[in-house]
Amino acid sequence: MKVLILGGSGQLARSIGPLVEEAVLASRSSDTKLDLTHTEVIYDRISKIDPDLIINASGMTGVDQCETNIREAYQVNALSVKEIARFCRDHKIRLIHFSTDYVFDGSEGGYREDSIPNPINYYGLSKLIGDTYALSYDESVIVRTSGVYGISRNFPILALEKLNKNEQVNAIKGYYSPIFVGLLARSSVELMHSERSGLLNIAGERITRRELAVRIAERFGLDKNLVREETEGLGLVAKRPFDSSLDSSLARRLISIDFYTSRANIDELYSYFNRK
Ligand SMILES: NC(=O)c1ccc[n+]([C@@H]2O[C@H](COP(=O)([O-])OP(=O)(O)OC[C@H]3O[C@@H](n4cnc5c(N)ncnc54)[C@H](OP(=O)(O)O)[C@@H]3O)[C@@H](O)[C@H]2O)c1
Structure with missing residues (x-):
């Protein structure tokens, strides 16, 4: 299956690729080039690749960048999904599409698949529009996830870098459901082989950034007293939801591996850094 x-x-x-037999990885900087801002060529470009299934792990993921460049965010996170879903519908192939906890306003947390989205920034809004295009096709799975970490230099990795240098870590107040990228990849491939369709949350347990950094420090044998909590994210352009945690109980019943507990996620992070 291609x-x-x-x-x-x-x-x-990059984490899903090695788990799939015949994978074609496409983006602006991959060997197979595809720029999703050119929505008019997406359908034809995908036709030439002729896939049996599409996993859409693309996205303009810089939350502040989306706020200041809403046109590009709309093209990449929303409009391109319309074209991708149209191709999948015409060719009767499944679509696995990734969405975000940032479609919620963060006033309650513990969001389920049937919770009402209410984005407070443009990243969340553009992703939500993309979700509706994906959801309009019955053979699609929309995976909502949160705080994916492991490779990109986002909070847990930056915290680890600072802890390693004995520097203070400032954790912005608030809750989310961070997940190690390798566990999200394995869960998604399991889902790919199932008959499931519709929305599904796959994310880690509800935790503050401070507590996550403390647990990372403990697992890596570093000084957890370097971790401080701060009220405001300095220099952030877009608003962030205070508690964007996701309720992944449905996926925990469907997926065989432990993608959920912070212990499992941090253990994977630990093995990943010790393999490198
Ligand atoms: N990271 C998180 O914490 C998080 C949380 C919740 C949900 N998600 C969702 O999970 C998915 C995967 O996230 P990730 O962390 O793997 O993101 P990532 O590392 O930022 O990768 C985003 C990918 O999208 C591609 N992309 C961006 N603009 C593009 C364009 N104009 N044309 C073609 N490709 C483009 C980028 O490739 P090029 O730049 O090479 O084109 C890159 O390969 C995304 O849908 C994201 O919204 C992520």
């Missing part, structure tokens, strides 16, 4: 993985140079696509 699987086209969009967002090919991203951390999630």
Whole structure:
């Protein structure tokens, strides 16, 4: 089965690629070039690749960047999904599409698949529009996830880098459901082989950034007292939801591996850094 993985140079696509027999990774900087801002060529470009299934792990994921460049965010996170879903519908192939906890406003947390989205920034809004295009096709799975970490230099990795240098870590207040990218990749491939369709949350347990950094420090044998919590994210352009945690109980019943506990996720992170 030929699987086209969009967002090919991203951390999630690169983690899924080796788990799939015949993977074609495409993005602007992959060997197979595809620029999703050119929505008019997407259908034809995908036709030439002729996949049996598409995994859409692409996205303009810089939350502040989306706020200041809404046109590109709309093209990549929303409009391109319309074309991808149209191709899948015409060719009767499944689509696995990735979405975000940032479609929620963060006032409650513990969001389930049937919770009402209410994005407070443009990243969340553009992803939500993309989700609706994907959801309009019955043979699609929309995986909502949160705080994916392992390869990209986002909070847990930056925290680890600072802890390693004995520097203070400032953790912005708030809750989310971070997941190690390798566990999200394995869960997604399991899902790919199932009959499931519709929305599904796959994310880690609800935790503060401070607590996550503390647990990382403990696992790596570093000084957890270097971790501080701060109220405001300095220099952030877009608003962030305070508690964007996701309820993944449905996926925990469907997926055989432990993708959920912070212990399992941090253990994987530990093995990943000790393999490198
Ligand atoms: N990271 C998180 O914490 C997080 C949380 C919740 C949900 N998600 C979702 O999970 C998915 C995977 O995230 P990730 O962390 O793997 O993202 P990532 O590392 O930032 O990768 C994003 C990918 O999208 C591609 N892309 C961006 N603009 C493009 C364009 N104009 N044309 C073609 N490709 C483009 C990038 O490739 P090029 O730049 O080479 O084109 C890159 O390969 C995304 O849908 C994201 O919204 C992520």
